[in-house]
Amino acid sequence: MNTLTVSLAERSYPIYVGDDLLSHAELLTKHIKGKEVLIVTNTTIAPLYLQQVSEQLADYRCKSVILPDGEEFKNLEILNQIFDALLENHFSRQVTMIALGGGVIGDMTGFAAASYQRGVPFIQIPTTLLSQVDSSVGGKTAVNHALGKNMIGAFYQPQCVIADTNTLNTLEDRQLSSGLAEVIKYGIINDPEFFSWLEDNMPALRQRKPSVLAEAIERSCQDKADIVAEDELEQGVRAVLNLGHTFGHAIETGMGYGNWLHGEAISVGMLMAADLSQRMDWIDNAIVERIKNLLLAAGLPVTSPEEMSSEQFMSLMSVDKKVQDGRIRLILLKDIGQAIISDDYDADKLVATLKAFQH
Amino acid sequence: MNTLTVSLAERSYPIYVGDDLLSHAELLTKHIKGKEVLIVTNTTIAPLYLQQVSEQLADYRCKSVILPDGEEFKNLEILNQIFDALLENHFSRQVTMIALGGGVIGDMTGFAAASYQRGVPFIQIPTTLLSQVDSSVGGKTAVNHALGKNMIGAFYQPQCVIADTNTLNTLEDRQLSSGLAEVIKYGIINDPEFFSWLEDNMPALRQRKPSVLAEAIERSCQDKADIVAEDELEQGVRAVLNLGHTFGHAIETGMGYGNWLHGEAISVGMLMAADLSQRMDWIDNAIVERIKNLLLAAGLPVTSPEEMSSEQFMSLMSVDKKVQDGRIRLILLKDIGQAIISDDYDADKLVATLKAFQH
Numbered sequence: 001m002n003t004l005t006v007s008l009a010e011r012s013y014p015i016y017v018g019d020d021l022l023s024h025a026e027l028l029t030k031h032i033k034g035k036e037v038l039i040v041t042n043t044t045i046a047p048l049y050l051q052q053v054s055e056q057l058a059d060y061r062c063k064s065v066i067l068p069d070g071e072e073f074k075n076l077e078i079l080n081q082i083f084d085a086l087l088e089n090h091f092s093r094q095v096t097m098i099a100l101g102g103g104v105i106g107d108m109t110g111f112a113a114a115s116y117q118r119g120v121p122f123i124q125i126p127t128t129l130l131s132q133v134d135s136s137v138g139g140k141t142a143v144n145h146a147l148g149k150n151m152i153g154a155f156y157q158p159q160c161v162i163a164d165t166n167t168l169n170t171l172e173d174r175q176l177s178s179g180l181a182e183v184i185k186y187g188i189i190n191d192p193e194f195f196s197w198l199e200d201n202m203p204a205l206r207q208r209k210p211s212v213l214a215e216a217i218e219r220s221c222q223d224k225a226d227i228v229a230e231d232e233l234e235q236g237v238r239a240v241l242n243l244g245h246t247f248g249h250a251i252e253t254g255m256g257y258g259n260w261l262h263g264e265a266i267s268v269g270m271l272m273a274a275d276l277s278q279r280m281d282w283i284d285n286a287i288v289e290r291i292k293n294l295l296l297a298a299g300l301p302v303t304s305p306e307e308m309s310s311e312q313f314m315s316l317m318s319v320d321k322k323v324q325d326g327r328i329r330l331i332l333l334k335d336i337g338q339a340i341i342s343d344d345y346d347a348d349k350l351v352a353t354l355k356a357f358q359h
Numbered sequence: 360m361n362t363l364t365v366s367l368a369e370r371s372y373p374i375y376v377g378d379d380l381l382s383h384a385e386l387l388t389k390h391i392k393g394k395e396v397l398i399v400t401n402t403t404i405a406p407l408y409l410q411q412v413s414e415q416l417a418d419y420r421c422k423s424v425i426l427p428d429g430e431e432f433k434n435l436e437i438l439n440q441i442f443d444a445l446l447e448n449h450f451s452r453q454v455t456m457i458a459l460g461g462g463v464i465g466d467m468t469g470f471a472a473a474s475y476q477r478g479v480p481f482i483q484i485p486t487t488l489l490s491q492v493d494s495s496v497g498g499k500t501a502v503n504h505a506l507g508k509n510m511i512g513a514f515y516q517p518q519c520v521i522a523d524t525n526t527l528n529t530l531e532d533r534q535l536s537s538g539l540a541e542v543i544k545y546g547i548i549n550d551p552e553f554f555s556w557l558e559d560n561m562p563a564l565r566q567r568k569p570s571v572l573a574e575a576i577e578r579s580c581q582d583k584a585d586i587v588a589e590d591e592l593e594q595g596v597r598a599v600l601n602l603g604h605t606f607g608h609a610i611e612t613g614m615g616y617g618n619w620l621h622g623e624a625i626s627v628g629m630l631m632a633a634d635l636s637q638r639m640d641w642i643d644n645a646i647v648e649r650i651k652n653l654l655l656a657a658g659l660p661v662t663s664p665e666e667m668s669s670e671q672f673m674s675l676m677s678v679d680k681k682v683q684d685g686r687i688r689l690i691l692l693k694d695i696g697q698a699i700i701s702d703d704y705d706a707d708k709l710v711a712t713l714k715a716f717q718h
Contacts, residue, residue, distance in 0.1 A: 076435055080504075087506035090677070115474075118501065118512045119592075142477065145439075147446035153477045154513065233478075318449070 002218055006137060006225040008232055011157040015137065015225070017218050019210055021164040022049060022125070025056035031123055031159040034094030037062040040082055040109040041100040042069040045127055048170055053100055053125065063089050067105070071257040074104045074144050076152065082112040093117045096159070102128035102175075103135040103262065107153070110141030114156035124158045127167040129179025129213075130263055133186075133220035136161040138228040138241075144257060149249050155233055163221075165213050173206075177299035178263025180205065181244075183216050184294055185270060186223040189240045192337035194219050195294070202297040240339040243331040244269030250316035254308050267300035272353050277333040279349040287336055303357055310354035361577055365496060365584040367591055370516040374496065374584070376577050378569055380523040381408060381484070384415035390482055390518040393453030396421040399441055399468040400459040401428040404486055407529055412459055412484065422448050426464070430616040433463045433503050435511065441471040452476045455518070461487035461534075462494040462621065466512070469500030473515035483517045486526040488538025488572075489622055492545075492579035495520040497587040497600075503616065508608050514592055522580075524572050532565075536658035537622025539564060540603075542575050543653055544629060545582040548599050551696035553578050554653070561656040599698040602690040603628030609675035613667050626659035631712050636692040638708040646695055662716055669713035 001018030016027055037060045041050055046066045054062055065085035067078055086095065099109035099122060106124050113122035124136040142153025168176065180202075187195030197219075198205075204212040224241065231238035247269030251260050274288045292302055304313075317328055327343045330350075334340055360377030375386055396419045400409055405425045413421055424444035426437055445454065458468035458481060465483050472481035483495040501512025527535065539561075546554030556578075557564075563571040583600065590597035606628030610619050633647045651661055663672075676687055686702045689709075693699055 076439055080435055083504050083511055084506075087504055087510060115470075115511045115513060117510060118499065118514055140477065145442050145446055147443075151446060151476060152442055152474045154474060155477055 002214070004218060004221050004225060006157070007229045008139075008157060011139075011232075013158055013160050015161040015163060015221050017132075017163045017214055017221070018165065019214070020166050021162050022052050022056075022166070027160070027162055028053075028056055028098070028123065029059075031121075032057075032060065032096045033121065034092070034096065035060055036089075036091050036095040037098060038082075038086055038089065038091060038095055039064040039098045039100055040067065040105060040112070041065075042067045042105055044069040045101045045105070049100060049127065049167065053098065061089075063091075067108070069104075071104055071144070071252075071262075074108055074257070076143055076145075079108055079112060079143050082108065083116065086112075086116055093120055095120050097122040098125060099123070099158075100125045100127065101131075102126065103131040106131050106135045107141050107150070108143060110139070110156050110158065111143060111153050114141055114154035119156070121159050124161040126161065126163055128171055129168055129176055129217070130182055131179075132163040132168075132217050133179060134182040134224070136163065137221050137224045138238075139232070149253060149257070163217055165210050165217070168208060168213060173299065174261060176206065176208070178261040180298040181263030181267040181270070181295070181300055183220050184291075184298060185241075185243055185266065186220045188270060188291060188333070188336055189243050189331075189339040190227070190337055191219070191223050192335075194223065195290075195336050199290070199294055199297075202294065206299065236341075239329075239341045240331050243339050244271075244273055246317050246328065246330055247272045247313070250313050251305060251308065253316050254312055255305055260305065264301050267295045267298075268302060268304050268357065271295060271302050272304075272357055273330060273332055275356060276330070276345060276350055276353040279352060280332070280345055282332065282334050287333070290336065303359060304354075306359045308358075310351055310358065313354045314351075361573070363577060363580050363584060365516070366588045367498075367516060370498075370591075372517055372519050374520040374522060374580050376491075376522045376573055376580070377524065378573070379525050380521050381411050381415075381525070386519070386521055387412075387415055387457070387482065388418075390480075391419065391455045392480065393451070393455060394419055395448075395450050395454040396457060397441075397445060397448070397450060397454055398423040398457045398459055399426065399464060399471070400424075401426045401464055403428040404460045404464070408459060408486065408526065412457065420448075422450075426467070428463075430463055430503070430611075430621075433467055433616070435502055435504075438467055438471060438502050441467065442475065445471075445475055452479055454479050456481040457484060458482070458517075459484045459486065460490075461485065462490040465490050465494045466500050466509070467502060469498070469515050469517065470502060470512050473500055473513035478515070480518050481515075483520040485520065485522055487530055488527055488535055488576070489541055490538075491522040491527075491576050492538060493541040493583070495522065496580050496583045497597075498591070508612060508616070522576055524569050524576070527567060527572060532658065533620060535565065535567070537620040539657040540622030540626040540629070540654070540659055542579050543650075543657060544600075544602055544625065545579045547629060547650060547692070547695055548602050548690075548698040549586070549696055550578070550582050551694075553582065554649075554695050558649075558653055558656075561653065565658065595700075598688075598700045599690050602698050603630075603632055605676050605687065605689055606631045606672070609672050610664060610667065612675050613671055614664055619664065623660050626654045626657075627661060627663050627716065630654060630661050631663075631716055632689060632691055634715060635689070635704060635709055635712040638711060639691070639704055641691065641693050646692070649695065662718060663713075665718045667717075669710055669717065672713045673710075
């Protein structure tokens with residue numbers, strides 16, 4: 001097992017990465033202060049891991065709530081089921097909440113923990129590659145609104161994150177690839193060495209070799225933790241983590257939540273960002289090709305959904321959180337390992353990129 | 360006009376207290392950073408003051424949302440109407456929200472501001488005495504859940520508070536008395552001089568003499584600000600501000616939100632706390648009588664609702680946020696001006712107090 005630390009002064013917390021960590025009760029219990037625990041999970045994960053986690057907590061008043069599985073349930077109404085469970089069990093401000101599941105469960109549990117009685121502690125047990133490398137690091141929690149993704153939420157840090165590589169064995173191939181999109185993102189935005197390492201190790205990752213998976217998770221978490229430590233509330237540099245996300249969120253919203261996986265949408269979005277950077281002459285075509293080939297090797301899509309026109313893209317992108325004074329700010333590239341936040345691109349080149357990605 | 364400052368490092372903010380402040384555009388505009396404003400108000404306040412406030416903001420893209428009036432609408436469902444308005448207007452992270460109304464509007468707008476895109480700035484314009492002296496200071500925001508009051512919320516500070524004593528001229532007498540309960544509370548918990556001042560000036564306050572009202576508001580806000588500055592997240596001393604609230608919340612929940620006004624319930628609750636403190640021999644009966652007489656002079660109730668039994672009280676009090684490891688912690692008195700947080704009282708004396716207050 002390896003331990004990384006996300007450094008945020010008094011909100012610092014450890015990330016544990018390794019095999020079979022769910023059997024180690026002390027990883028959980030040393031981060032639980034009171035005697036009350038609510039585990040939040042979903043209908044897919046509950047049959048796989050809920051019993052195993054509950055058994056480690058026999059000395060606590062431990063209850064669970066099982067939500068429906070899917071991005072389409074990440075809303076205020078389903079969030080209220082968590083508050084129902086907390087209040088029906090008369091849980092106090094001393095309760096510790098545990099998020100057992102993927103990014104949706106982590107985001108909802110984190111926001112519920114931030115809001116219940118104005119804030120109670122919580123622990124992340126991410127069970128997908130995507131949530132292990134992305135949503136469990138950095139304290140972004142949220143639910144969706146019918147008019148926009150992640151529009152209602154809080155910055156709120158967990159007590160610890162337990163990333164058990166064993167849980168990835170039950171993951172569908174498509175979900176694994178979705179997680180790899182975010183792994184690749186860290187290489188592209190600020191870690192060119194890691195990008196090269198991924199080019200060499202992509203086959204082993206897709207074969208789920210535990211030691212290679214663990215290394216990719218650790219390096220991704222470290223890269224993200226370094227950026228978050230610099231800019232917890234996303235006032236500046238942290239925004240580079242959104243590479244591909246303005247394009248990607250448009251795909252997710254346009255296609256209906258849950259039809260395209262997050263990583264699939266981000267894959268296309270990152271390549272769009274590279275394409276636009278190349279049209280601006282900031283990077284050459286060889287870099288765009290390297291990115292495209294790595295995404296393809298990870299089993300990810302590289303063209304946008306047939307159903308979406310460039311006009312629909314523009315309309316959806318204009319409601320994204322990255323809009324400032326009416327101008328869409330994008331994360332673009334000056335090199336592999338060098339992402340920038342910019343609204344200094346030609347609007348007609350953006351349209352050309354959107355058109356180039358249509359079938 | 361007088362200006363107080365709530366000192367919370369980079370979250371510090373001013374409270375402006377005075378006559379006719381809603382006509383001073385610069386008080387608002389110097390705290391608005393972007394070009395987008397959403398005013399949140401209710402059906403009672405909108406006809407009285409919405410136009411006046413909107414007119415000060417002609418240079419901004421200013422929209423409003425008008426919620427139904429009443430504590431019974433302070434829930435997640437009505438909160439979502441604020442998010443609807445923000446998103447339908449395509450408001451970005453640069454929007455400033457303005458809470459124009461009493462405590463319910465302040466609490467809901469504050470929580471919406473804390474949560475929209477994970478946090479946007481907001482300004483409080485409290486239009487009731489209760490919200491001017493209580494909910495606009497200290498950053499507690501929340502909505503109710505069917506199973507408990509203020510159970511879902513955040514600690515979130517405004518950019519400024521504008522307390523215009525003119526707005527109190529349209530307040531019903533019963534609402535004015537409700538606000539006076541919280542004013543009296545500050546005297547009881549840590550300001551014996553202010554308590555004596557209130558004994559002398561209660562008739563002038565009930566006659567709404569502007570200079571006397573302004574002095575009471577300033578002193579209340581200062582007393583609260585001092586305590587909040589010491590303990591922003593209510594880890595310790597801030598809890599004394601809850602004098603009477605565990606009893607009072609039981610009355611509000613037991614009688615149905617909105618039937619007893621908050622200050623009315625707190626009035627009875629504070630006297631219950633004094634009564635229990637006297638039964639513990641911590642204070643003598645003369646102090647209980649002084650408190651009772653001042654509450655009566657303010658037009659407030661001093662006996663609990665006929666409909667509620669002591670058993671119902673105990674059951675409702677046990678779900679309050681102040682419960683720790685199953686024991687109800689109460690704010691009790693050692694003197695006027697000296698409140699303590701304690702679970703070191705005799706349980707049978709608590710029952711005796713509850714029974715003594717029944718009709």
